[in-house]
Every structure is written in structure tokens, then in C-alpha cells.
Amino acid sequence: xxxxxxxxxxxxxxxxxxxxxxxxxxxxxxxxxxxxxxxxxxxxxxxxxxxxxxxxxxxxxxxxxxxxxxxxxxxxxxxxxxxxxxxxxxxxxxxxxxxxxxxxxxxxxxxxxxxxxxxxxxxxxxxxxxxxxxxxxxxxxxxxxxxxxxxxxxxxx
Ligand code: 6U4
Ligand code: NA
Ligand code: NA
Numbered sequence: 641x642x643x644x645x646x647x648x649x650x651x652x653x654x655x656x657x658x659x660x661x662x663x664x665x666x667x668x669x670x671x672x673x674x675x676x677x678x679x680x681x682x683x684x685x686x687x688x689x690x691x692x693x694x695x696x697x698x699x700x701x702x703x704x705x706x707x708x709x710x711x712x713x714x715x716x717x718x719x720x721x722x723x724x725x726x727x728x729x730x731x732x733x734x735x736x737x738x739x740x741x742x743x744x745x746x747x748x749x750x751x752x753x754x755x756x757x758x759x760x761x762x763x764x765x766x767x768x769x770x771x772x773x774x775x776x777x778x779x780x781x782x783x784x785x786x787x788x789x790x791x792x793x794x795x796x797x
Contacts, residue, residue, distance in 0.1 A: 641719050647675035647688035648726045649705065650768060651698060655749050657769075659757075660696060660742030667783075671753050672761075673726070674742060688727045696744045697737040704731040707797055708768055711760070711776035716787070728768065759786050767791065 650673040651658040659671040674695040678687040685702040692698055709726035736744035747753065749769055754762040760778045763786075767774050772793050779788035 641721055643721050643723050645678045645684060646722055646724045647678060647684060647691055648673040648724050649675055649688050649692045649700070650708075650726065650728045651692070651696075651700070651732055652728055652730050653746070656746045657749060657752065658696065658698070658736060658744055658746055659753070660736075660744045662742060664741055667758065669756075671745075671747075671757050674744075675724070684725050685727070688725065695739055695742045697734050697739070699733045700729045700731065704729050707773070709764065709774050709776060710797060711764070711778065713760075714777070714779045715783075716779065716781045726768070759784055760789070763789060764791055767793065773797070 660674055661671055662668050674692045675688060676691040678684050682690065683702070685705055688705050689700050689702045692700055705727040706729060707725060708728050711724045711726060713722040713724065738744065752765055760776070764774065764776055773796065774791055774793050777788070777790040778786055781787050
């Protein structure tokens with residue numbers, strides 16, 4: 641088994657979360673936070689800020705990104721585990737715009753489009769929205785079926 645480190649950023653206002661509709665690549669046609677692969681010469685936090693900027697146009701200082709979760713995703717038959725570092729922030733600059741990869745949109749926290757998101761999101765968004773930090777593990781069969789799951793609340797990483 642090898643690991644690939646990815647980032648995921650969920651920008652929040654008091655009662656809203658910014659999601660992007662993924663127009664290409666992994667997770668196509670799903671609403672999700674913004675993120676991607678960590679490159680060699682950057683920290684995970686720097687990667688999170690960079691991917692957010694590339695995919696949504698929003699600028700957040702890495703220091704203003706709060707890590708809320710690390711979630712491991714395993715896919716049956718695939719030796720690569722995706723280690724996704726999830727961050728949130730309320731301190732951003734700029735206005736979200738559509739990019740080649742993502743169409744951004746604010747969603748009311750009561751109205752998150754779980755049916756058009758990764759299946760794990762409806763299981764852990766309540767923890768995120770209530771301000772918890774957690775570690776997670778999900779085993780997927782294909783891209784839609786969860787065979788195993790684990791969520792553990794932590795006080796820090
Ligand atoms: P390219 O297209 O090579 O630039 P890159 O932007 O580096 O790709 P990408 O878009 O493939 O990376 O990253 C996948 C994104 O999807 C990351 O933000 C993590 C996120 N992600 C992957 N599995 C997920 C899942 N099960 N639930 C979830 N987000 C997931 O909420
Ligand atoms: Na991406
Ligand atoms: Na990328």
C-alpha cells in the first residue's frame with residue numbers, strides 16, 4: 641500500500657459553505673470542497689491554499705487554514721490510499737469565480753447537496769459543521785459504495 645496526500649478546503653461563512661461543482665477529473669460531477677495533490681516543495685497547508693486559489697479564486701493565508709480532519713480513503717483493488725487533509729477557514733479574500741475545474745457556489749448549511757457529493761460527506765459534514773476535529777477511514781467499492789467506515793473525534797492532530 642502506498643499513500644497519496646491530498647488537501648480539501650471548506651470555506652465557511654456563519655450559515656454557508658462554499659462548494660465547487662467538479663467539471664473534470666477525479667470526482668467529476670460532484671459538489672466538493674477545493675483541493676488536490678500536495679507537490680514536492682510545499683507543505684500540506686501551502687498546497688491547500690494554492691489549490692483553493694487555483695480552483696476558486698479565493699485567497700487564504702496558510703496560517704488561517706484550520707485543520708479539521710484527516711481522512712484515509714481506500715478503494716477495493718487499488719493499492720493507493722488517499723490521505724485527505726481537510727481544512728476550514730472563515731478568513732478569505734476575493735470572490736469565488738468559475739475555473740476550468742470547478743464551478744463555485746455557496747450553500748446554506750441546512751441545504752448541503754449530499755445526493756450529489758461523495759457518499760462519505762453526509763457522514764462527516766455534521767462533525768465539521770458542529771466544529772469537531774476528527775480522523776476518518778472509508779473503504780469504497782467503486783466510487784459510490786462504502787463498505788467500511790470509521791470516524792473518531794480528536795482534540796488535535
Ligand atoms: P489534477 O487534476 O491532477 O490537477 P488535483 O487538483 O491535484 O488533480 P484532484 O482534483 O484529483 O487533485 O484531488 C481530488 C480532490 O477530491 C481532493 O480535494 C480530495 C477530494 N476527495 C477525494 N476523495 C474524496 C472523498 N471521498 N470525499 C471528499 N473529497 C474527496 O469529500
Ligand atoms: Na483538484
Ligand atoms: Na493540482
